[in-house]
Amino acid sequence: MDQRIREHAKIISMHSTSIEKGDNVVIDANPIADDLVTALCEICAERGANPLVIRGRTGTRFLRAYLNNSKGEFQIPTHELALFEKMDVYIVIRGGGNISEMSDVDQKIMNEHSLVRKPIRDERLSKRWCLTQFPAPENAQKANMSTEEYENFVWDAIIRDWDVQKNHQERLLKLLEKGDEIRIVSGSGTDIKMNIGGMIPINDYGNHNLPGGEVFTAPVIDSVDGEVTFDIPLTYKGQEIEEAYLKFEDGIVTDYSAVKNGGVLGEILSADRGAKSVGELGIGMNRGISQFTNNILFDEKMGDTIHIAVGMAYADTVGEGKRKNESSVHVDMITDMSKDSYIELDGELIQVDGCFVFEEGFRLK
C-alpha cells in the first residue's frame, strides 16, 4: 500500500472526523479506494470504533440501474435512514466508477429521488462527516492528467499542515464576521452583491471537505442581487455545463443561460422553490491546489476563486433568526478571480485579482 494512503486515512480519521472509541462509522466508497478503506478500518480498530462499508454513492451503476427502471414513485428507505440515525461518523470517498454514469438518467427522476432522500442527507450532515477523494484513473482522465501525476496532485492537496491553512483562512473569517454587504466583480459578466450580516462564516480547513481550503457562508436569501458568470465549467451528475450565467433579483434567479447544457442548468433551477436561490457563498483559499481538474471538491478550494451554490444552505452557516434556504439540490459554481476582479466588503476592497488585503502584494486598483 502507498504510504500516502495511510497518511490520508490518518488525516480523515484524526483531523477531519476525530474518530473515538465506540463511534459507529459508515464509509461510502467505490472499490478503487479499497486500500484507503482498509487503512480506515485499521484505524477504527485501533480506536475501538465500528466501521461499516457501503456503496451508496451517487454515480454508480447501481443507482443508474435503479433510477432507469423505477416507476418514479420513491419512498424513503427506512433501513438506510435507521443506519444513519445511529451513525456517529460518515466518510464519503469519491473516486472510481464512470463519471458519466448518470448521463442517460432523466434529470427530473434524479431530482425526485433526491427530494425524497432529503431526510437521509440531513441526518448525515448532522453528524461528523468527511468527503474526500481517492486518485482513481477515471478522475485523472477527467483532469487530463496521468494517473501518477494525479496521485501526486491529490495527495499534495490533502497531506499537508492544516493548522497553517486554518490560521491563514482565519484572517478572512474575522473580516467577514464583522461585515455586511459583500460585492463580487469580475470581468464584464459578474457584478453581484449580497448581505452576509448575521450569517455565520465557516473556516473550512479540511474538517468536512478534504482537501479543505475555503471560507464560506450563506447570504440573507432575498439580498442577492446582480449577475454572475461562472467561467469554470461544472459537471452536474455527469453533464458538463459551460459558462453558466445567472441573474438574481431580490434573491431569486430571474434569468439564466449557459454556453453548453443550458437545459441541465434549467432543470437544476426548477428542482424546487429553493433551487433558484443562493445557499452558499464560498471563497477559495487553498493555493496548494494549483490547477483546475474538473472536480468541484478541488476546484472550489483553489486560491483566487469564489463559488456560489444554488439550493440548500448549510445549517451551521445560517445565523439565529435568519431563514435557511431549503432545497433538494446544492450545486456549486465557480468564478476565477485572479484577473480583472475584486471583492468589496461594505464598500472597502478586501481582495484584488485574488490577493487579499491581509496579504503581501495587496494593491488598491
Added chain:
Amino acid sequence: MDQRIREHAKIISMHSTSIEKGDNVVIDANPIADDLVTALCEICAERGANPLVIRGRTGTRFLRAYLNNSKGEFQIPTHELALFEKMDVYIVIRGGGNISEMSDVDQKIMNEHSLVRKPIRDERLSKRWCLTQFPAPENAQKANMSTEEYENFVWDAIIRDWDVQKNHQERLLKLLEKGDEIRIVSGSGTDIKMNIGGMIPINDYGNHNLPGGEVFTAPVIDSVDGEVTFDIPLTYKGQEIEEAYLKFEDGIVTDYSAVKNGGVLGEILSADRGAKSVGELGIGMNRGISQFTNNILFDEKMGDTIHIAVGMAYADTVGEGKRKNESSVHVDMITDMSKDSYIELDGELIQVDGCFVFEEGFRLK
C-alpha cells in the same frame, strides 16, 4: 452483461426472496459481482423496493484489517443492527476476494467478534434472506476449474426448475416427518445416530441457499451418539480442515481429530458451549451439482452426501417444546454416502449408497 446474470437475479428476487413493493433490501457483495448487483437493482426498481449495497461479508480485507488491529474489545455496532432491524430482505453474494484473507487472523479474536455480532445474525435470519454465489475467478481457482467452466458449473446449478427439485425432495421430507431415530453409516469411520422426532425437517429448494437442494433438520441435542468422519475437506475462515473426525456421547463432542488443521477444528469446538453439539443434519439431494468444488454452499447440496453442522440450530427446524442449540458458530461438515454407506430411519433402510428408497434402482444391502 451475461444474460445468465439477469436470470440469476430473477431467481434470487422472485423465487428466493419474493421482493415486493416497499421492501427494504440489503445486498452484501464484493465488487466482482457488480453485474449481478446491478441486475438486482433493476428488479428492485421495477418492484418498488429499496436496495442498499454493503460490503459486510466475512473474508474481506476490511474485516481482516479491523480484526488484526483491534484490541479484542468488541461492541455490537448499533448502526448496523438498526439497518438490519428495518430490513425486509437480505441478499448475500459470495464470490471474489482472497479466500484465504482471514488466514492470519487469530481464531479466538474471530470467535469473540462473531459472538458479539450474534444479534445481527439473528436479525438477518429472521427476515427473508438468500445466500448465493457469483462465479469469480478466485472461486474457480479454489475449485481447480477454469473461470468459464466454473461459470457454467455455477449457473447450471442455480438456473434450473426449482419446482421439480422441490417435489423430489418432498418425498424424503415426508419420510423424515414420520421418523424418529436416524442412523448414518459410512465405511469404517462413520456410525452415528440421533433422534429427529418432534423436530422439523425443511425442504431447501433454493429459497434461502441458492443453489438449494437439501433436506435438513436439527436433532434432539443430547440424542446424538456415535462417531463420524467427514471425508470431504472443509474450509473454515480460510483454513482447510481435512478428514475431520468427531465422537459424540449424549450429544456432546468427547473426542475429535483431523488429518490437517486439527487445531482449527478444536478452536471451532471451543467457541462456546453450543459449539460442541449438533445444530443441523442435512441430506444433499441436488444431482445437478456434479462435483465437489471446495465450497460448502455447493458441496453440501450434492446428491449422495450428508452433512452435520456443529453449533447454532436454525430456529425453524426446532419443534415446539424442544431445546434449540445456541452458539456463535455454525460449521457444516460433509460425508460422502455414494459408496459403502447407508441411512436407516427407525431401523428401516431409506438410502443405500446414495440411492433413496423412493428412487428407481434402490436395493437392500
